[in-house]
Amino acid sequence: MGLGAAAGALLVALGVLGAPPGAGAELSGVFQYMLKAECYFINGTENVRFVQRQIYNREQYAMFDSDVGLWVGFTPFGEMNAKYWNSDPAILEHKRAQVDTYCRHNYEVSRPFITERRVPPSVSISLVPASSSQPGPGRLLCSVMDFYPAAIQVRWFQGQQELSEHVVATDVVANGDWTYQLLVLLETPPRRGLSYSCQVEHVSLEQPLRRHWEMPPDAGRSKMLTGIGGLVLGSVFVALGLGFYVRKKVRAGAGGGVAAVAEPPERDKGIRTKNSNGSQNRDPPKTPPWAPKIGGRVRASSGSSRGRLRAPSVALRAHRAGSVLLPGTRIRTGGTGNGGAAPQKTLSQWESGVE
Incomplete structure (x- = not known):
């Protein structure tokens, strides 16, 4: 009976402690x-x-x-x-x-x-900017993210030498999704020309995982070298352009002092073509501007063919009619000469005005 009374007293006490306050009363605690x-x-x-x-x-x-x-x-x-x-x-x-x-x-x-779940970490190295209290190029931060289980080991190396001093690490922090994260800072400022490594050992990895980092080249020096290279390359192109220009001017000056010689006009050169039976035809030549004006009845003869042409200009009529007057062709004009025969002249004599 005493146990029942004690239990009842406990329930009454809890009820009183947990009962809402009366009207106008304020809460004294939680x-x-x-x-x-x-x-x-x-x-x-x-x-x-x-x-x-x-x-x-x-x-x-x-x-x-x-x-x-x-x-x-x-x-x-x-x-x-x-x-x-x-x-x-x-x-x-x-x-x-x-x-x-x-x-x-x-x-x-x-x-x-x-216990059997394994999530390998993702590892990256970043350069944290220097602060006023820590002057220099900055500090290296190794970020180990999203791994499970929580047990993990992170070490810094300079080349092959482990850096056990001046290393600061945060606690292993839970992300809330059954993974963890860890940050490890190397307080020693990195030096140019040296290689730094962050090595992570975890149960999810078959072998230790390493990430390497080296100081990038000096940005100011790189820009200066780039400017010098561009200046040299531009000078080379300018020199080549001036060379080509001077060479062209010299050639043009040498060619301008020589008088051009006009070729004599070609005379009575017809264009030879072949017929389907193998014989050759000669297209009528163009009438030259120096062709003589011939009046009266004329007769043209050459070798094996003769024909009569009636035109004020033998050469022009011959050209229009499709006939060909070769340099050795004799032209007979109207009228009679000695023995009643009409005088004959070659085409060259007509051209030169020889009687």
Whole structure:
């Protein structure tokens, strides 16, 4: 009966503490009750420990430890409750069994995700700008991100020599998605010409992962060399252009002092073509401007063919009629000469005006 009265008193006390304030009253504080269960595993499920904590307003007043097998009170209220729970065999049997029913059971359920899960880290090196308190080119920061589980080792190297001093690391921080991150800063300023490496060792990696970093070349010197190279290249192009220009002017001056010689006009050169039967035809030549004007009836004869042409100009009529007057062709004019025959002249005589 005394146990029932104690339990009733506990419920009444909790109800009073948790009851809303009356009208016009103000809250004097925040009241919080927390139950926290913990499982500790050593070498898998070989050795398991179960702990349950009772907390009120951030103060732990009672705790059950499976290694002890009993409830322990830390405040007068906790001692009263611990005495009651330890006096009930059913309550003690239930709590002692939770090493198996709660811890070992949830270990098997969560093992593929918790103990067998592997997420390799992503590693990068960046140069942190120097501050007023730390002058110089800056500091090297190795960022190790998104890995699981949390156990990890990060080391800095200069060439093949490990830098164990002047290295500062943050705590392993949980990202909230079952992954972690870690930042490791090398406080020694980097020097030009040396290689630095950040080496990460993690259970998800078959071998240590390294990232290398070297001081970039001087930007001012690089710009100066680029400007000098551009100036030299531009000078070469200017010299080539002047050379070509002078050479062209010299050639033009040498060619301008020589008088051009006009070629004599070609006379009576017809264009030879072939007929389908293999014979050659000669197209009539163009009438030259120096062709003589011939009046009266004329007769043209050459070798094997003769024909009469009636035109004020023998050459022009011959050209219009399609006939050909070769340089040796004799032209007979109207009228009679000695013996009643009409005088004949060659085409060259007509051209030169020879009588």
